[in-house]
Structure formats: structure tokens, C-alpha cells
Amino acid sequence: LHGVDLRVGAGAIVRLVGRKGSGRPTTVKTIMGLVQGQGSVQFKNTQSLGEQAFGIAHRGIGYVPENRDIFPKLTVHQNLTLGMKKANQAGRWSAGDMYTLFPRLKERQHTEAGVLSGGEQQMLTLCRTLMGDPELIMIDEPTEGLAPKIVELVAEYLRELKRRGMSVLLVEQKLTIALEVADRCLVMGHGQIVFAGTPAELRADATVRKEWLEV
Numbered sequence: 001l002h003g004v005d006l007r008v009g010a011g012a013i014v015r016l017v018g019r020k021g022s023g024r025p026t027t028v029k030t031i032m033g034l035v036q037g038q039g040s041v042q043f044k045n046t047q048s049l050g051e052q053a054f055g056i057a058h059r060g061i062g063y064v065p066e067n068r069d070i071f072p073k074l075t076v077h078q079n080l081t082l083g084m085k086k087a088n089q090a091g092r093w094s095a096g097d098m099y100t101l102f103p104r105l106k107e108r109q110h111t112e113a114g115v116l117s118g119g120e121q122q123m124l125t126l127c128r129t130l131m132g133d134p135e136l137i138m139i140d141e142p143t144e145g146l147a148p149k150i151v152e153l154v155a156e157y158l159r160e161l162k163r164r165g166m167s168v169l170l171v172e173q174k175l176t177i178a179l180e181v182a183d184r185c186l187v188m189g190h191g192q193i194v195f196a197g198t199p200a201e202l203r204a205d206a207t208v209r210k211e212w213l214e215v
Contacts, residue, residue, distance in 0.1 A: 001026055001027060001030065001037070001191045001192070002190070002192045003192055004023070004027055004191070004193055006027075006186055008136060008169050010165075011166070011167060012183045012184065013158065013166075013167075013181050013182050013183050013184075014168065014182065014183065014184045014186060015170045015182040015185045015186065015199075016169060016170065016171045016186045016188060017171075017172050017186070017187055017188070017213060018173070018187055018188035018189055018212060018213070019212065019215075020173060022212075023190070024140075024173075024188050025066065025140055025171065027188070028063065028140055028171055030049075031048075031169075032056055032057075032061065032063045033048070033049075033050075033055070033056045034053055037049060043059055043136065044060070046059075048061075057085075057132060060134050060136065061134055061136050061138065062132050062136070062137040062138065063138050063140075064125050064126055064129045064142065065125070066140040066141040068122060068125040070113040070114070070116075070125055072113055072114025073112055073114060075110050075112055076105055076109045076110070076111055076113055076116070077095065077109040077110065079113050079124055079128050080124070080127060080131050081095075081131070083127075083128035083129060083131030084131050084132065084133075091131070091132075091133030092133055092164075093130045093133060095131070097130075101123075101127065101156070101160060102123040102157075104120060104123065105120070105123055108120065118145060119146050119147060119150035122142060122150070122154070123150075123157075126157055134166075135166075135167060136166075136168070136169065137161070137167070137168050137169075138168075138170075139168065139169070141171060141172060141173065142154050142170070143172070144173070158170070158181045159181055162181050170182065179202075179203075182199050183198075184197070185197060185199050185201075187202070187208060187212050187213065188212075194212055195208045195212070
């Protein structure tokens with residue numbers, strides 16, 4: 001990363017896009033304390049760079065990794081329960097909310113997570129992070145490798161986050177349906193931000209799309 005400077009405001013959805021190797025996952029992992037970085041990362045006007053990941057999570061930052069990281073031998077419901085910051089302490093999101101968002105998870109709540117399909121595991125990972133009651137959620141490639149029907153479910157999940165005023169940093173490689181819900185788009189290339197603007201401005205900038213996004 002080289003001089004990356006970005007801001008996610010309260011209730012805003014910011015998309016971070018770019019080709020593979022551009023630095024998008026490294027950016028969110030640095031914010032989450034999983035990669036060592038230099039400079040400053042501030043959350044609610046408090047410095048968090050240098051803290052351990054669990055401390056950053058307790059501050060109110062949630063992270064949905066690309067590789068999902070579900071607990072395969074635990075049931076769907078047990079995975080959701082493990083996402084809570086404190087046992088039996090209700091947050092803004094409940095298991096009932098998760099089952100409303102994704103009825104398929106309700107059907108499989110007593111099933112071991114390891115036998116779920118890839119799309120179901122992605123739903124579970126998204127919901128488990130919300131159970132931690134974050135104020136900012138960072139989502140890495142939520143639609144990668146998913147069927148179009150599941151992609152639409154993920155898009156509805158993002159719309160619900162927007163309706164509830166959640167702050168979201170959404171990391172993606174492709175220009176997808178998520179553009180509908182983004183307030184701002186950032187394009188990364190060679191470890192730095194090469195474009196910042198609205199979704200409409202990105203759609204209109206053929207030069208940026210050709211140089212930094214299209215294959």
C-alpha cells in the first residue's frame with residue numbers, strides 16, 4: 001500500500017474495487033489489525049492501528065473475509081451465536097433478523113455448517129459478523145463464485161444494511177449489482193487509490209474503467 005487515504009462516514013456504503021493484486025484485501029486486513037501497517041487508522045476519532053484484531057472487533061468493526069472461515073462442525077445457529085460479542089447480550093441484530101434476511105439459513109439452522117453450499121456459507125458468514133453488532137462492517141468479495149440467485153440475496157442484504165444506517169466498506173473486483181447501494185466508489189491500482197467518486201461518475205469515466213478495472 002502507498003499513501004492509501006479513505007474515509008467511510010456514518011451510515012455510508014463505500015465500494016473499494018480494482019483488479020486482483022491492487023491492494024484491496026490488504027487494505028481491509030490492515031484496518032482490521034491482521035496486517036501490520038504504518039500511518040494512521042482512526043475509528044470514531046480514536047487511533048486503532050497497532051491494536052490486535054479482537055480489540056478492533058470489540059471497538060465495533062466487523063470483518064467478513066473472502067474465505068468465509070465458518071466453523072464446519074458447529075451448526076448454523078451455533079455459528080451465529082459465536083458471532084455475538086457477549087453471550088446472551090442482545091444487540092441491534094438477532095438470529096431472527098438473520099433468518100428473515102436469509103430464510104434458507106432458518107431451514108438449516110440445526111445443520112452442521114461444513115455441509116452447506118458455498119452460497120449458504122457466504123450467507124452464514126455475513127450474518128455471523130452482524131451478530132457481533134458492529135458499527136462498521138468490511139466485506140471482502142461477497143459475491144465471488146456465487147450463482148446469480150445468491151448474488152441477488154447478497155444485494156438485498158446490502159440494501160438492508162443501508163436501510164438500517166450501517167457503515168459498510170465493500171471490497172470487490174467487479175462492477176456488480178452492489179453499485180446500486182454504494183454512496184461512493186474508490187478504485188485501487190498498484191497499492192493506491194487512483195479514483196474516488198460516485199457510482200455515476202465511475203460509470204461515466206471510461207478511461208478509469210479501461211485502465212484499472214476491465215480485462
